Amino acid sequence: MIEQTAKAYATRKEFYRQFGRKSRGAQMRRRFLKNKTAVIGMILFLLIVITAICAPLIADYKGVAIKQIRSERLQPPSARHWLGVDEMGRDVLARIVHGARISLVVGILAIGVSLLIGGTLGALAGFYSGWVDNVIMRAMDVFLCLPDVLLALAIVASFGTSQVNLIISIGLAFTPKMSRVVRAAVMSVRSNEYVEAARSIGARNGRIILRHVLINCIGPIIVQVTLYVANAILTVSALSFIGLGIQAPTPEWGNMLASGRDYARDAVHIVMAPGLAIFFTILSLNLLGDGLRDTLDPRLKQ
Amino acid sequence: MGGSSYPPLRAIYKSTERVDGMYKYILGRLIVLVPVILALTFVVFTIMYFTPGDPTAVILGNEYSEEASSHLKAQLGLDKPFFVQYVNYVAGLCQGNFGMSYITRAPVGQQLSARFPNTFKIVIAAMVFTVVLGIPIGVYSATKPNSVFSNITMVVGLLGVSLPIFWLGLMLILLFSVNLGWLPSSGMDHGFKSIIMPAVAVGANYMANVMRTTRSSMLEAVQQDYIRTARAKGVSRGAVIRRHALPNALMPTITVVGMNMGALLGGVVLTETVFSIPGTGRMLVETIKSRDTPSVLGCLVIMALCVAISNLIVDLIYAYIDPRIKAQYKKEVAQ
Amino acid sequence: MDTLEIKNLVVEYTSDDETVHAVNGVDMVIPSGKTLGLVGETGAGKTTTALSILNLVPEPQGRIVSGEVFLEGGNILAMGEKQLQAMRGDRVAMIFQDPMTSLNPIQTVGEQIAEGIQLHRKVDAKEALRQAIAMLEMVGIPGDRAMEYPHQFSGGMKQRVVIAIALACRPSLLIADEPTTALDVTIQAQVLKLINELREKEKMSMLMITHDLGIVAEVCDEVAIMYAGRVVEQGTLEDIFDNVRHPYTRGLFDSLPDIENRRTELKPIKGMMPDPTQLPPGCPFHPRCDYARPECGQSMPNARRLSNTHLVRCHLYNHTTEDMLGVKADA
Numbered sequence: 004m005i006e007q008t009a010k011a012y013a014t015r016k017e018f019y020r021q022f023g024r025k026s027r028g029a030q031m032r033r034r035f036l037k038n039k040t041a042v043i044g045m046i047l048f049l050l051i052v053i054t055a056i057c058a059p060l061i062a063d064y065k066g067v068a069i070k071q072i073r074s075e076r077l078q079p080p081s082a083r084h085w086l087g088v089d090e091m092g093r094d095v096l097a098r099i100v101h102g103a104r105i106s107l108v109v110g111i112l113a114i115g116v117s118l119l120i121g122g123t124l125g126a127l128a129g130f131y132s133g134w135v136d137n138v139i140m141r142a143m144d145v146f147l148c149l150p151d152v153l154l155a156l157a158i159v160a161s162f163g164t165s166q167v168n169l170i171i172s173i174g175l176a177f178t179p180k181m182s183r184v185v186r187a188a189v190m191s192v193r194s195n196e197y198v199e200a201a202r203s204i205g206a207r208n209g210r211i212i213l214r215h216v217l218i219n220c221i222g223p224i225i226v227q228v229t230l231y232v233a234n235a236i237l238t239v240s241a242l243s244f245i246g247l248g249i250q251a252p253t254p255e256w257g258n259m260l261a262s263g264r265d266y267a268r269d270a271v272h273i274v275m276a277p278g279l280a281i282f283f284t285i286l287s288l289n290l291l292g293d294g295l296r297d298t299l300d301p302r303l304k305q
Numbered sequence: 306m307g308g309s310s311y312p313p314l315r316a317i318y319k320s321t322e323r324v325d326g327m328y329k330y331i332l333g334r335l336i337v338l339v340p341v342i343l344a345l346t347f348v349v350f351t352i353m354y355f356t357p358g359d360p361t362a363v364i365l366g367n368e369y370s371e372e373a374s375s376h377l378k379a380q381l382g383l384d385k386p387f388f389v390q391y392v393n394y395v396a397g398l399c400q401g402n403f404g405m406s407y408i409t410r411a412p413v414g415q416q417l418s419a420r421f422p423n424t425f426k427i428v429i430a431a432m433v434f435t436v437v438l439g440i441p442i443g444v445y446s447a448t449k450p451n452s453v454f455s456n457i458t459m460v461v462g463l464l465g466v467s468l469p470i471f472w473l474g475l476m477l478i479l480l481f482s483v484n485l486g487w488l489p490s491s492g493m494d495h496g497f498k499s500i501i502m503p504a505v506a507v508g509a510n511y512m513a514n515v516m517r518t519t520r521s522s523m524l525e526a527v528q529q530d531y532i533r534t535a536r537a538k539g540v541s542r543g544a545v546i547r548r549h550a551l552p553n554a555l556m557p558t559i560t561v562v563g564m565n566m567g568a569l570l571g572g573v574v575l576t577e578t579v580f581s582i583p584g585t586g587r588m589l590v591e592t593i594k595s596r597d598t599p600s601v602l603g604c605l606v607i608m609a610l611c612v613a614i615s616n617l618i619v620d621l622i623y624a625y626i627d628p629r630i631k632a633q634y635k636k637e638v639a640q
Numbered sequence: 641m642d643t644l645e646i647k648n649l650v651v652e653y654t655s656d657d658e659t660v661h662a663v664n665g666v667d668m669v670i671p672s673g674k675t676l677g678l679v680g681e682t683g684a685g686k687t688t689t690a691l692s693i694l695n696l697v698p699e700p701q702g703r704i705v706s707g708e709v710f711l712e713g714g715n716i717l718a719m720g721e722k723q724l725q726a727m728r729g730d731r732v733a734m735i736f737q738d739p740m741t742s743l744n745p746i747q748t749v750g751e752q753i754a755e756g757i758q759l760h761r762k763v764d765a766k767e768a769l770r771q772a773i774a775m776l777e778m779v780g781i782p783g784d785r786a787m788e789y790p791h792q793f794s795g796g797m798k799q800r801v802v803i804a805i806a807l808a809c810r811p812s813l814l815i816a817d818e819p820t821t822a823l824d825v826t827i828q829a830q831v832l833k834l835i836n837e838l839r840e841k842e843k844m845s846m847l848m849i850t851h852d853l854g855i856v857a858e859v860c861d862e863v864a865i866m867y868a869g870r871v872v873e874q875g876t877l878e879d880i881f882d883n884v885r886h887p888y889t890r891g892l893f894d895s896l897p898d899i900e901n902r903r904t905e906l907k908p909i910k911g912m913m914p915d916p917t918q919l920p921p922g923c924p925f926h927p928r929c930d931y932a933r934p935e936c937g938q939s940m941p942n943a944r945r946l947s948n949t950h951l952v953r954c955h956l957y958n959h960t961t962e963d964m965l966g967v968k969a970d971a
Contacts (some may be wrong), residue, residue: 040463145344148616152571153589157349157605160593162358176444237469244471244577245590257471262476262564264579269485287465293463451700504873530741536696537736538756539729541721548742548755627746628789 035299041294047287055103062097069093069252077270087272089263091252095276098254102277105255106284109170110236114228116174117181122224124178125185125249130193130212140186143179151176155238159247169248173235184227195219222299226292233288240281256281316460330624334617338578339476341613342606343395349605350391350618353598363596364407366469381405404599408592413603416588421607423493424573424584428611431508431569440558441510443519447554448546450524465513470572474506474579491581499582507576511565518561519554526554552626563619567612641713643813643845644670644693649707651688651697651869658917660686664869666707669945670813670862675839675846677860678838679853679892683913684858686849687737690815691845692844694728695719712812730760733806734815734834736821739798743790749776749801750786753808760809775804779834796827800834805822807838814839814846820855832859854894862949865889868924871943873952885952887931890965923955931956931964 022072035041071092078088086095128139146154155176164167192198193216201215240257241250249255251262256277263273354374360383372491382393397404403413446455480491481502486504489495527550536543540607573610574586585604592600624630651663670676678686691697693709694715709716711731719727733756734743744752752928753772758765773783779800781793792796799819806814816835820828824964836859839846848860856863856877863880865873865888884890891909898904911928914920920927926936936955943953946961956964 142344145341145348147567148341148345148612149605150567150569150571150608150612152568152574153605153608156574156589156593157352157601160596160601161352163357204339233467241471241575245574246522247590247593260472260475267475271479274472274475274479274503278469278475281324281469281472282467285469286464289463485708530736530738531744533698534736534742534802535694535744535755537694537728537734539725539727539759540755541725545736549747553744554747628748629745629791 031298037292038294038297040290043293044287044294045110047111047283048291051103051284051287052107054100055107055254058100058104061100064097069254077266080272086276087270088272089259090266091262092272093254094271095259097275098259099280102254102256102280103284104261105166105249105253106236106239106272106281109166109173109180109231109239109249112170113173113235113239114177114181114232117177117231118228120174121178121181122185124191126184126212126217129186129189130181130208130216131272132190136186138239139182143182144237145269146179147183148168151180151234151252152238152241156247159242164242164247164250169239169242173238173242175229176238177235181231185220185224188223189216192220223296226296226299229288229295230290233285233292236284236288237240237281240277247262309507323571325405325426331617331621334620336611338617339565342610344608344611346398346602349602350505353601354387354390355370356596356598357378359599360407363408379516379619394602403603403606406592406600407597408595408600413599416600417585417603419608420583420585420588421479423582424570424586426500427503427507427573427576427582427584428503428566428569431511433506434508435512435515436562439515439557440519442551443516443522443558444546444551444554446516447523447527458520459538461511462517465509466517468509468513470506471575471579473509473575476496477502477506478579479594503576503580503582506567509570510572513557514565515561519558519618522557523554526550529553541544556623556627559622561621563615563622566615570608570611641672642669642710643672643674643712644668644847644860645708645710645922646689646693647708647710649689649692649709650705651685651692651707652703652705653701654703655701658753661919662869662916663692664700664919666866666869666871667872668864668874670845670847672812673843673845674861675848675859677863678847678866679851679856679863680866681851681913683916684866685916687817688736689866690817690847690849692717693813693815694732694734695724696728696897697964726760729756729806729811730809731811732813733809733811734817735799735806735819737818738966739795739802740822742802743798745790748787748789749781749793749804753786753801753804756805756808756922765885772804772808775808776801778838779804795823798829799823799827803831803835803838807842807912810842810844812844814844815849816846818851819848820852821850835859847868853892865892868916868919870924870953871951872953873924873951879947879950883950884953884965885946885950885957887929887956887965888925891928896968923953 023072072088073092075084075088076092077090078084080087084094086099089095089098097262124139124143127134149157155172158172158175159168162172189212198211198215201211206214209295239248240255240260243250243255243257244261246258246261251258251259259277262276263270263277267274361373361377361381362369364377365373375384385393394404401414403417405411406413406416409416417552442458446452446458448453481488489499490502493499508595527546529550532545532549535549536542540548570586573584574589576582577584577586578590585607589601589604589608591597592604620630646666649663649666653660653662661917666685666689668676668678671678680686684948688697688702691702692704692707693711695704695709697704704717707717710729716724716727741797743749750769750772753767754768754773757763757771757775758768761768761771763771769786772906773786774899776786781797781800781804782795785792790801795803799822803819808933811890814835819835820831823831835846838844844861846856849858862876863874864871865880865886867888873880873884873889875883880889884893894907895909897906909928914924914927920937922935922937922939923929923932923941926932929936933955939955941953941958943951944957944961945951946957
């Protein structure tokens with residue numbers, strides 16, 4: 004009898020279809036799509052990503068983005084230069100579009116690095132607790148005494164300011180926070196009954212962490228990762244703004260702001276464009292993160 | 306029921322030990338702070354030590370020669386092994402000696418004490434601005450969750466947390482200094498006027514954050530069972546919010562206020578750069594660029610100390626408000 | 641005069657796209673000094689009914705659509721906010737289900753008991769605290785624990801504190817909303833005994849909400865059985881326990897294990913409570929009812945008086961007052 008039932012509902016989808024219920028994924032999707040802010044955030048972010056990917060199609064890097072035409076310096080937006088021309092005679096739109104690539108790549112990869120290191124440490128600390136937890140978290144506490152911008156600053160200062168170094172520095176700077184998030188998520192799941200159940204049927208620790216714990220705490224982690232990517236992008240441009248990040252002539256929103264600020268009085272478009280670019284990128288990720296949180300944890304939705 | 310058969314009030318209050326144990330706890334926490342600061346200086350020291358490049362080349366500049374370099378290294382103790390250098394540094398630190406700047410050849414401590422007050426003023430101003438505006442707006446917006454005002458605060462809050470500090474700073478300068486001419490665009494020479502824009506720039510994110518947190522924790526608090534209990538006692542709606550919901554809802558807010566002290570200090574680096582303010586933040590950037598290791602170390606130690614102390618203050622406020630946490634502390638102290 | 645009289649109470653909860661019909665026309669009376677047991681499954685509308693008596697149905701989702709609630713003759717639903725506040729905690733008090741979450745974690749229990757006293761008795765803080773301590777002792781907690789916080793008490797002790805809060809102003813009506821559900825079995829009996837003793841001592845009326853018929857037998861004078869937002873059977877303890885009429889009430893008794901004859905099989909009521917957003921037409925119980933007739937799916941039965949004390953709401957008794965539960969439906 005039971006076997007027959009099991010066979011009849013061999014796939015979960017089939018089970019849900021039979022009982023007229025939507026699968027968990029479908030429910031989540033519906034809830035996410037119902038959340039207006041989340042959808043707006045996602046669309047905005049996807050647009051930015053697509054722009055970054057298509058940057059070379061929009062404007063040639065060598066031919067436009069870093070090409071200086073002295074005669075056109077500080078020109079306001081026009082049909083030829085949609086966002087105007089900067090203080091060195093470079094097309095602002097081209098630089099914004101190419102800058103998106105750098106911001107996104109550095110921001111996302113940096114959080115990837117922190118997820119790899121901080122996530123592993125946090126999962127270990129959360130799962131094993133006891134002295135492992137103590138050692139890891141006390142170490143992280145030390146780093147948490149330094150704000151992430153400052154930590155990134157210090158690391159960048161010693162590594163140098165190449166793009167790879169920036170990724171590593173910012174990644175390391177976000178590691179302590181990330182480890183805390185993962186640890187908290189793991190700990191909240193670890194004590195649940197199904198983990199006990201898995202243990203009781205003799206599953207090994209590695210399997211439990213992967214199959215049961217991480218799967219179930221992925222929600223809060225995704226939410227935080229989204230918000231941290233926003234923070235990381237902000238950090239990249241902040242570092243570039245103070246001259247310790249991406250260096251000119253490579254276009255980056257932060258260094259565009261830094262080099263354009265002295266001309267802002269006469270040509271506002273120079274600081275408007277990169278500022279708004281950063282703002283909308285961060286906003287899109289914040290909207291997306293908030294929306295994901297509401298979707299994954301409907302309890303918190305107000 | 307006269308209550309005469311019950312213990313007098315004074316005895317009851319005494320048995321609560323409201324303050325007792327707190328001092329011990331503070332002392333304990335301060336002692337714990339020491340290894341944290343030690344570990345932190347170690348990390349920063351290590352990072353700076355392994356920074357490529359010869360510090361003596363920075364110091365000597367054009368006068369650089371092999372002989373002068375090794376002479377200077379011996380003079381500064383840079384020829385000693387890594388650990389000896391570190392121990393020497395910490396030993397100096399314990400006596401309040403941050404070492405000599407490579408560039409200016411002046412004691413770092415002097416530089417810090419000249420610059421830190423500026424940073425401190427901005428941080429405090431930003432914090433006051435945040436708390437005075439963020440918390441009331443958050444609370445009010447939570448008490449009327451579906452009103453127009455509430456929706457506006459939500460949107461403004463979301464925009465606020467997405468604003469880059471340095472860009473906001475530039476925009477403020479363009480508006481209030483260049484166009485309107487109301488506020489000075491840079492420096493600290495105009496007293497309170499000089500602080501307003503840098504504090505607003507660095508505090509905007511922070512305020513939006515505090516407001517959002519207050520709002521959501523308030524919304525959560527008013528749904529708790531003990532709110533219903535209080536209402537069933539006959540307590541009015543306003544009093545329930547003031548006496549029951551707010552103190553409970555403030556816990557997450559206090560966390561955000563305190564834990565974001567770090568972010569605020571990170572932001573100070575930016576706001577000081579934008580507004581050309583001679584504070585620790587800008588000093589840090591300048592000294593990193595000029596590879597002036599002792600100054601960098603000094604700045605970072607001071608800032609880390611600020612973060613650690615603000616965390617401690619948050620913990621204490623927490624313990625004051627939440628008896629459950631106080632009980633934990635007492636246990637820790639007893640152990 | 642009756643302490644409480646509820647007439648045709650209707651309460652709804654509305655959310656974005658659906659309406660929960662929580663209470664659909666409840667009538668009940670609690671005579672002075674008596675205890676009425678309100679029995680039903682989770683979701684039957686018991687707690688909502690209780691909150692309506694305090695006019696504390698959670699806003700803005702919840703709304704009292706119609707009905708009247710008379711407390712010692714005065715209609716609560718017509719009172720202004722000031723009057724309501726003066727009434728809550730003073731004339732009607734409530735003991736909540738979960739003592740773990742019902743107390744404010746950051747106030748001492750003494751303060752929490754004293755708050756109501758100070759409000760209603762118009763005494764100063766010290767006197768209120770003194771009375772609060774007396775209340776604590778009355779519920780069996782040493783007075784010197786008044787300045788401790790809820791987390792320092794066990795579940796049973798917390799419920800005693802909640803009881804002290806409720807009784808602090810000697811209300812004429814005490815509502816106990818499943819006061820023992822969240823407690824250990826051993827503690828349950830103690831707490832129940834305490835409530836009952838205090839009630840008798842203070843000569844209060846009580847509305848005891850529970851799904852435990854054992855508790856009803858122990859403390860109640862009268863019983864109302866609630867199903868899907870309506871009272872389906874009401875009567876004295878004897879009416880309900882010895883002369884069951886409604887098929888649902890019968891089902892509730894059949895779901896209890898029989899201690900004397902453990903061989904008899906449990907007969908759970910088939911099916912589940914209907915979705916309160918989409919109640920079935922007619923009698924809401926008919927899809928689960930073994931005695932359902934064609935008219936049960938068409939019209940809502942009226943409440944019918946079987947005796948002076950015994951009321952039932954079931955089509956089986958449209959033409960008779962005899963026990964119909966022995967007769968199986970033929971359709």
